[in-house]
Amino acid sequence: MNLFEILLFLFLILCAVSVSFSKNLLNSILIYMSFSLVMSIIWLCLESPDLAITEAAVGAGVTSILFFVTLKKIRAMKEERKDESK
Amino acid sequence: MSQNKNRFMNWLNGESDTFSDSMEMKPQKEYEEEESTVRERMRERQQIYDRVYDVNGNKELIFLRMFYRVMAVVFCVLFVSLLIVTVSWLPPTGSEDNPVNNEVSKRYIEQGMEETGAVNIVSGMILTYRAFDTFGETNVLFIATCCVMILLMIDDAALKKQQVDNDRRYEPKNDVILQKIAFVLCPVIFIFGIYIVLNGQISPGGGFSGGAVIGAGLILYVSAFGFKKASRFFNELIYKIAKITALCMYGLIGTYFYITGANGIENHIPLGIPGHILSGGIILPINICVGLEVACTMYAFYALFRKGGF
Numbered sequence: 001m002n003l004f005e006i007l008l009f010l011f012l013i014l015c016a017v018s019v020s021f022s023k024n025l026l027n028s029i030l031i032y033m034s035f036s037l038v039m040s041i042i043w044l045c046l047e048s049p050d051l052a053i054t055e056a057a058v059g060a061g062v063t064s065i066l067f068f069v070t071l072k073k074i075r076a077m078k079e080e081r082k083d084e085s086k
Numbered sequence: 087m088s089q090n091k092n093r094f095m096n097w098l099n100g101e102s103d104t105f106s107d108s109m110e111m112k113p114q115k116e117y118e119e120e121e122s123t124v125r126e127r128m129r130e131r132q133q134i135y136d137r138v139y140d141v142n143g144n145k146e147l148i149f150l151r152m153f154y155r156v157m158a159v160v161f162c163v164l165f166v167s168l169l170i171v172t173v174s175w176l177p178p179t180g181s182e183d184n185p186v187n188n189e190v191s192k193r194y195i196e197q198g199m200e201e202t203g204a205v206n207i208v209s210g211m212i213l214t215y216r217a218f219d220t221f222g223e224t225n226v227l228f229i230a231t232c233c234v235m236i237l238l239m240i241d242d243a244a245l246k247k248q249q250v251d252n253d254r255r256y257e258p259k260n261d262v263i264l265q266k267i268a269f270v271l272c273p274v275i276f277i278f279g280i281y282i283v284l285n286g287q288i289s290p291g292g293g294f295s296g297g298a299v300i301g302a303g304l305i306l307y308v309s310a311f312g313f314k315k316a317s318r319f320f321n322e323l324i325y326k327i328a329k330i331t332a333l334c335m336y337g338l339i340g341t342y343f344y345i346t347g348a349n350g351i352e353n354h355i356p357l358g359i360p361g362h363i364l365s366g367g368i369i370l371p372i373n374i375c376v377g378l379e380v381a382c383t384m385y386a387f388y389a390l391f392r393k394g395g396f
Contacts, residue, residue: 049290050208053282057298062384065305069391 005045011038025076029067036060203357204287204366213292213369217340224376227383228333234387240394249393250313261310268310275303283377287366293376300377301384308388313396322396325382332378335371343368 015035022028036059043052096102141147177184194211204210212220240246282289283296308316358365389396 050206050292050295053291053295054298057295057302061302062298062305062387065309066387066391069388073391 005042008038008042008045012042025071029064029071032067033060033064036064199360202287202366202369203360204369205360206287206290206292208290209286209292209369209373210366213286213372214343214367217343217368217372220372220376221336221340224333224336224379227379228329231329231383231386234390238390238394246393246395264310268306272303272307272310275306276300279303279377279381283373284363284370286373287369288361288363293373294380296373297377297380298384300381304381304385305388308385313389313393317396320385320396325386325396328378329382329386332375332382336375336379339368339371339375 012035015031019028019031022031036055039059040052040055043055194207198207198210199205202210202214240249279296279300282291282299283293286292304320357367364370
């Protein structure tokens, strides 16, 4: 395991811990997105490029977008709304 | 009689009051509560509140809170130790005696290319040897979309219009940056997705990855240009046709392959030369079916979440 992979794994652990400590839901989703992106690079390092493609498209792309839309549906993006009304 | 009826109708319509002269009327007075009753009522209410919401004095509640905390810690420690014990029992990575290294994977690796005509062993494995499992997964996607449709689909036209209006209220209608980037990126994403689907038997990828990429591209297009433009090439009818045709085609191809191809019986699907784009027998058509299915599912999820329809 080289230095690059160790760095990626450390970042992964950091992301996983910080998601549960973040108070803002929007921040949580952004952290989750970066988690998926790093995970897809790790899949590439572990020599499974097909999983990397799927992870990047589904994990970082579609799932996060669905989370965003859900947040909007339940009116959880408060700060953005404040800016709009000003 | 007619006068009576008239009077009745008049009363019914509220034009005259029949009892206005014949009955003694007392003007209505607004009810005013006395000061003492108000105080009494508030005191009783406060007492009830104090009893119910007495968080710090309620012994049962204190005990339960402590119990929850202790149990949470105990459960976490138990769960973690269980996982660690399980991991310690796993065979070492890369050892030759591992149960993974049996005759099944050996056959996949040694004769997979010859038997399935696919250079990409993973694709050959999941779409020919284990095509039945993958069919189940594709059905899971179909059922998931059906469930989301049941939960989120809006049939009422007025409600739907309101939902559409609500949807675009808090965002810019024509974001120039997003539109320009989507204008450049969308074709590239679509072509890359189609490439992944069609090259499933040669290079890494396959139906699911390619379909996800195409679906993500569709979502980017919709969020940049809106549903109106997207509905020119992708509406509910096309969605239904594509999804159901893909699933049925997969079922038919899989059934044909399993009925004719199992146990060395001759089947009439040519394997082709490994490495060519038209090779791999049933892998290419099945990949296309899975790709269509997955792309439709991704887009449908997004559209249903956004505005409850297509």
